[in-house]
Amino acid sequence: MLIWVLRGLFVVLVASIAYTAFADENEVRMQFTFMLAAIAVSVAFIVVDVLLPRKSLAALSGAFLGLVVGIVAAWGLGLIVDLMVETFFNSLADRTGALTGRASGIVGAIKLMVGTICCYMTISFILQTKDDIRFVIPYVEFSRQTRGARPLLLDTSVIIDGRVADISDTRIIDSPLIIPRFVLQELQAIADSSDKLKRNRGRRGLDMLNKLQTNDKVEIRISDHRLPNVEESADVDQKLVELAKKIDGRIVTNDYNLNKIAQIRGVDVININDLANAVKPVVLPGEIVTVRIIKPGEESGQGVGYLEDGTMIVAENCREKLNDEVTLVVTSVLQTSAGRMIFGRPEGFVPPGRRPRPTRA
Numbered sequence: 001m002l003i004w005v006l007r008g009l010f011v012v013l014v015a016s017i018a019y020t021a022f023a024d025e026n027e028v029r030m031q032f033t034f035m036l037a038a039i040a041v042s043v044a045f046i047v048v049d050v051l052l053p054r055k056s057l058a059a060l061s062g063a064f065l066g067l068v069v070g071i072v073a074a075w076g077l078g079l080i081v082d083l084m085v086e087t088f089f090n091s092l093a094d095r096t097g098a099l100t101g102r103a104s105g106i107v108g109a110i111k112l113m114v115g116t117i118c119c120y121m122t123i124s125f126i127l128q129t130k131d132d133i134r135f136v137i138p139y140v141e142f143s144r145q146t147r148g149a150r151p152l153l154l155d156t157s158v159i160i161d162g163r164v165a166d167i168s169d170t171r172i173i174d175s176p177l178i179i180p181r182f183v184l185q186e187l188q189a190i191a192d193s194s195d196k197l198k199r200n201r202g203r204r205g206l207d208m209l210n211k212l213q214t215n216d217k218v219e220i221r222i223s224d225h226r227l228p229n230v231e232e233s234a235d236v237d238q239k240l241v242e243l244a245k246k247i248d249g250r251i252v253t254n255d256y257n258l259n260k261i262a263q264i265r266g267v268d269v270i271n272i273n274d275l276a277n278a279v280k281p282v283v284l285p286g287e288i289v290t291v292r293i294i295k296p297g298e299e300s301g302q303g304v305g306y307l308e309d310g311t312m313i314v315a316e317n318c319r320e321k322l323n324d325e326v327t328l329v330v331t332s333v334l335q336t337s338a339g340r341m342i343f344g345r346p347e348g349f350v351p352p353g354r355r356p357r358p359t360r361a
Contacts (some may be wrong), residue, residue: 007046010042010046014038014041014042015035015038015039015042017038018034018035018037018039018264018296019031019034027207032034036297062123062126062127063123063127065126066119066122066123066124066126067119067122067123069122070115070118070119070120070121070123071115071118071119073118073122074118076113077111077115077118078111078115081110081111081114082107085107090167107344118275120167122161125129148226149174149176149350150175150249150250150268151174151175151177151221151249152173152175152177152249152251152252152270153179153180153244153249153251154177154179154183154252154253155183155237155251155252155253155255155258156183156186156187156190156236156241157253157254157255158211158254158255158272159179159183159187159208159209160187160204160205160208161203161208161254162192162204162208164177164208164252164272165208165211165212165215167272167275168215168217168218169215171217173217175222176219177212177218177220177252178223178247179221179222179223180222180225180239180243181223182236183236184209184222186236187205187206187209188206190205190336191203191205192200194300223243223247225243225246227242227243235256237255237257237261238261239263239269240258241258241302244262245265245266245267246266250267250268250269251270252272253270253271253272254271254272254273270329277335277340280311283311283330283331283333283342285331285333286330287330288327288328288329288330288347289307289324289327289330289331289344290326290327290328291305291313291315291325291326292305292324292325292326293308293318293321293323293325294322294323295322296322297314297315297319298318300319301317301318301319302314302316302318303318303319303321303322307342311340311342312340312341312342313328313341313343313344314342314346315342315346316331316344316346317345317346326346327347328344328346329344329345329346329347330342330343330344331343331344331345
């Protein structure tokens with residue numbers, strides 16, 4: 001609303017200036033014609049402003065810096081043109097040393113053309129390389145200082161996984177979630193795959209993405225950052241790591257390989273699997289748990305069951321108790337990036353080779 005008020009004031013101000021420009025004239029028709037022309041020009045500027053899809057402060061800074069550098073370069077080249085004319089084309093000057101009318105016009109046109117070319121070249125160069133230039137001091141790059149919460153970059157696997165949407169509902173995420181454009185493209189390619197399994201995974205990812213975008217508890221942004229170093233690369237993981245370094249963000253994933261690559265490149269990673277393991281209930285050796293045995297284990301006599309949170313339990317001497325609930329004493333807990341595994345044995349069970357010590361009378 002405020003921006004439209006500003007635009008309205010802009011039109012009124014331009015019309016007022018145009019009206020007062022002919023305030024002392026008697027030609028009312030000319031006065032109103034000039035005012036209408038000024039209003040039309042101001043409305044045209046507003047239309048261009050509204051229709052511009054994206055506005056970038058970096059692009060504006062680059063254009064301004066390029067214009068300044070171009071003007072300075074044009075001024076220097078203009079001096080060179082004057083010296084060349086003075087040295088090699090003395091016949092073009094009159095007795096006072098000043099250029100004749102025609103010669104002055106030609107030299108002025110040449111200097112104007114040189115200035116236009118310089119401004120165009122410098123603005124074009126800086127706009128095309130603005131991702132590599134920090135506009136603090138020209139051509140000197142400083143490390144980016146991020147204020148506030150660092151953004152979280154989502155990769156394709158974590159979007160398809162869907163747990164990040166449930167985590168967002170808890171309001172624990174106070175950083176903006178960034179979804180790069182190339183991740184969206186990969187997700188779309190998976191959803192359009194001829195393989196049924198991949199197609200279902202891709203459609204699930206699109207559903208999860210829609211769920212995130214409609215969630216008012218978290219901020220979602222689509223990133224269109226250009227990455228000149230890896231622009232032609234088809235490796236999404238490499239682009240994701242490069243983008244995280246550029247915007248000083250953290251990658252959210254459950255991909256083991258991406259996790260390792262990002263750590264090698266010095267990028268912070270949040271692994272959803274590690275987060276899930278961290279919030280699981282802590283089970284210590286000696287505690288009693290009850291579990292249903294659903295399948296035999298790899299070793300002789302072992303049975304396998306799962307707790308409600310999905311933690312796998314390997315039970316000794318329970319192979320014959322499939323589909324039965326058994327009470328186990330926890331013997332050890334194995335924690336890995338892939339998950340948590342608990343080992344236990346039935347109450348009162350003594351492993352072969354172990355005998356209880358006789359008690360003294």
